[in-house]
Amino acid sequence: MQRLPIDLDYLSQTLVDLLKIASPTGYTDQVVHHVGQELERLGIPFELTRRGAIRADLQGRQRSPDRALVVHLDTTGAMVKALKENGRLEIVPIGHWSSRFAEGARVSIFTDHGCFRGTVLPLKASGHTFNEEVDQQPVAWSQVEVRVDAICNNRLDLARQGFNVGDFVAFDACPELVNGFINARHLDNKAGVATLLAAAAAVVHGGVELPVDCHLLFTISEETGSGASAVLHRDVAEMVSIDNATPAPGQNSRESGVTVAMMDSSGPFDYHLTHKLLGLCGEFEILHQRDVFRHYRCDSASAVEAGNDIRTALICFGVDGSHGYERTHLNALRSLAELLSLYVQSDPTFLRDRDELGALQGFPYQGDALERR
Incomplete structure (x- = not known):
């Protein structure tokens, strides 16, 4: 294995380009085309599911037990709930x-x-109209509305302009790069997508031969829960999700290095795969930390809930203010891309995982060898 150089200019430009594309869950076709065209440029073959999830392939010396890396293209957003009598739009959130x-x-x-x-x-x-009442409103989606940039004084005007219940509402990302920090909406998970593409580019341009096939999965409905439920190849034995960590009081995540998740709200991640990733961080001196997320789930949960018997892990870039005005640092994205490029070069966690069912002999132990007694 070798620690591959990550092109940060490519990563950051890819991220900015992705952030310009609106992709709330349910309105993702444009970003699917964009990522597909980038995969074509990199020479990485791929297929689309009916709804547009992407399954790309980095070929290895062996086909099985193959692995997958998964990110999601969809973001939070909103949908029009009602046309209001004051000429504005009532909206409800897409995602949480x-x-x-x-x-x-x-x-x-x-x-x-x-x-x-x-x-x-x-x-x-x-405040000129409502004085102190502007500071007394509850925080709720029922307390906001969209003022459209069209002459609409009532519900009928909105209908004449073509507005309807069910229209998608996408929020501007407003990206800004300052001293290595990236501030924007939707870093969850556009930053993950850019990082995976940068890692894949490093593997392709480095001419690295992989030990087993690796599938790059780009899902389109993670924010609403279904995510990787229908995009896996049947023979995938282990899958690593790429998403945001949550630096905040009570959390161990940071905006630097890789945050390795040990558990989220859906339960613990696979012991052996997670510790393999931690081992790679230690061996190649990649800055990292561990964390546990209480109010969080990712593509791994949807894959397992769909009935896939696979080992799963979650590795993250730290995002301050997640699902709001988010911030991360390029150093975290570089560290994550380096870990991804090392992981795909590593041997399968267990060769026996090529078989869906097997004997007790050869099944691994957890922890120290003394625990075998």
Whole structure:
């Protein structure tokens, strides 16, 4: 194995390009085309599921027991719930996030006849009108509305312009790179996508031969729970999810290095695969830390819940203010890309995993050898 150089210029530009593309869950076709075209440019073959999840392939010396790396292309967003009598739009969230972070955002509303622009405002937005009442509103999606940039004074005006219940609402990412920090909405998980593409580019450009096939999976419905439930190859034995960690009080995640998740709300990740990744971090001196997430699930959960008997792990880049105005650092993305490029060069965690069923002989132990007694 070798620690491959990661092109940070490519990674950061790829991320900025991804952040320009609206992709709330359910409205992901454009970003699927974009990532597909980038895979074609890199010379990595891929296929699409019916709804647009991507399965790309890095060929290895052996086909099995093969592995997968998974990220999600979809982001949080909103949908029009009602056309209001005051000429504004009532919205509900796509994914789980707070309306606190929606207030003041510029948005695109995708109607059946074209795209409109608008701004999300609290119901009482003007201090000149409502005085201290602007600071007394509850935080709830029922307390915000979209002011559209069109002449709409009532519900009928909205209907005439082409607005409908069910229109998708995408929130501007507003990316800004400062001193290595990346500030934007939707780093979850556009930063993960850019990191996986950068790692794949390093493998391809380095001419590295992989021991087993590795599948790059790009899912389109992680934010609403189904994620990797229908995109896996049947013979995948182990899958590593790439997503954001949550630096915050009470958490061990940071905006630097790789955060290796030991457990999330769906339960512990595979002991052996997780410790293999930790071992690679230690052997190749990749800055890392461990964490446990209480209010969090990822593509691994949907894959297991769909009935896939696979080993799963989760490795992360730290994102401050997740599902809001997010921030991470390029150093975390580089560390994560380096770990991914090392993992795909490593031997399978267990060769016996090529078989769905096997004997007790050869099945691994956890922990120290003394535990075998």
